Amino acid sequence: MITVDSTLRFEGNFTQQEAIPQEAIDAAVTVLQHGRLHRYNIATPTELSETALLEIEFARYQQQQYCLACASGGYALQLAMRAWGIKPGEPVLTNGFTLSPVPGAIQAVGGTPILIETTDDLVIDLTHLQTVIERTGARLLLLSHMRGHLVDMDALCQLLEQHNVALIEDCAHTMGASFNGKKSGSHGSVACFSTQTYKHINSGEGGLLTCNDEQVMARAVVLSGSYMLYERHEAAPASRVFSSIRLDTPNCSGRMDNLRAAILRPQLQNLDNNAHRWNERYDAFANALNEGTESGSEAILLPQRHRHAYEVPSSIQFRIPRFTDPQNQYFLTECADRGVDLKWFGAADPKAYTSRYDSWQYMEHAPLPRTDHVLERLYDCRLPLTFSVQDCALIGSVIVQVEKSIA
Ligand SMILES: Cc1ncc(COP(=O)(O)O)c(C=O)c1O
Structure with a gap:
């Protein structure tokens, strides 16, 4: 007779990303062997550095004319x-639900962040955005596609155009x-991406x-610390564009180096395939949670994706509004005991990568009651590609089992 342990557990590591592909390791070794790690260090006048090549390839991928590689997403x-x-x-208008590098970047450049409410689907609240634009006359929205959830970009762009607000x-x-069908990052004036370990x-x-x-691109290149070597950028404007800005734009060093670019180029080739793999994992997890399935739970709410959005979910978020404070604490502890590492966006004190907007005390903010309500019972779970589709279904089932055990 087979005995089945009804207490589900998960044994995997939520912060373990996939290994760097061999092709990328080989490319990195080549850079190390020739020693030209600095992006402007070339052996012959016609050599294109790994960084310059990455910029060409990413601009092409994004269907944008220009690309600049730099030190981090926050720096971008x-x-x-x-x-x-x-x-x-x-x-600067921005999302109340985002991560600390976003308001931090606004603060760093001397802007004043103004936070906008979040909907139950974890996207910027367009009604609140319109009200705040009309009240403040702000000229710029720094839109964070937080956790990969895409707002109705057509409606957003129309609103911004009507009010002459840049994106x-x-x-x-x-x-x-x-x-x-339009790449995320091609709707506004500029788009910024991160290649930090937990990203795509x-x-x-x-x-x-x-x-x-x-x-804009010429200024970004000089700002990033190009010295007067901007002609070594291929995915950048012609030299004549630099002549009007080269002397009145400061050098705020934050370049990317050839080693990083070398390991990113092969990964970019595999991005669309990996996007599909992330979606398979998300679907298996969401299916296990979902109220519509036999094994799911009606108490667990997932954000609804816009029907025109194609997302690349490297994590999953869900809410359980019914929990009281003690139930919430028990849920987090019990999931952790069963190997499921959840982050909770509602914690008053910032923990690891997660923080609530009211903990950014270097800035002023108006209360955001709708966002408070959403964050209060919002949970977050990474989906590294080292997890199989079955792993993701199992994690979802652990969560449902724990949720259902809490009366
Ligand atoms: C929403 C969001 N924006 C920007 C960044 C900044 O990226 P980086 O860590 O590369 O500076 C992060 C990093 O986690 C992020 O989560």
């Missing part, structure tokens, strides 16, 4: 706002995603910035 956000022309103290996209969680392509740290505006 700062560059984007500076290159766009932010003024000291200027209000910079934080695509740290939407590399490979699209809305209505992994170089430990790194950022990418794309745009179609030659003035």
Whole structure:
């Protein structure tokens, strides 16, 4: 007779990403062997560095004219706002539900963050956005596609156009995603991506910035620390564009190096395939949670994806509004005891990568009651590609089992 342990558990490691592909390791070894790690260190005048090649390839992938590789996603956000022309103290609209590098970037460039409410589907609240635009006259939205959830980009762009508000996209969680067939990161003036370890392509740290505006891109290149070597950028405007900005744009060093670029290029080739693999894992997890399935739970609510959104979910979020405070604590502890590492967005004190907007005490903020309500019982779980589809279904089942055990 087989005895079945009815207490489900999971044994995997939530922070273990896949190994760097062999092709990327070989490319990194080549860079180490020739020793030219600095992006402007070339052996012959016609050599294109790994960094320059990555920029060409990522611009092509994004169907944008220009791309700049830099030190991190947060740094790319700062560059984007500076290159766009932010003024000291200027209000910058952004999501109340995002991660700390986003308001941090606004603070770093001397802007004043103004936070916008979040919907139950974890996207920016367009009604609240409109009200705040009309009240403040802000000229810029730094939109964070937080956790990869895409708002109705057509409605958003229409609203911004009507009010003459520029858009910079934080695509740290939407590399490979699209809305209505248009790549995430091609709806605004500038888009910023991260290649930090937990993102869709992994170089430990790194950022990418794309745009179609030659003035903005020329300023971003010089700001990133190009010295006067901007002609070694291929996915950048012509030299004549730099002549008007080269002497009045400061060098705020934050370049990418050839080692990181070398390991990113092969990963970019595999991004669309991996996007599919992330979706398979998300679907298996969501299916296990879902109220519509036999094994799921009606108490667990998943955000609804817009029908035109193609997302690349490297994590999953869900809410359990029915929990009281003690039930919430028990749920987190019990899931952790069964090997399921959840983050809770409602904690008053910031923990690891997660923080609530009211913990960013260096800035002022108006209360966001709708966001407070959403975050209060919002949970977050990584979906590394080292997990199989079956692993993801199992994790979902552990969560349902724990939730149902709480009366
Ligand atoms: C939503 C969001 N935006 C921006 C960033 C900044 O990226 P980086 O860590 O590369 O600076 C992150 C990083 O986690 C993020 O989660």
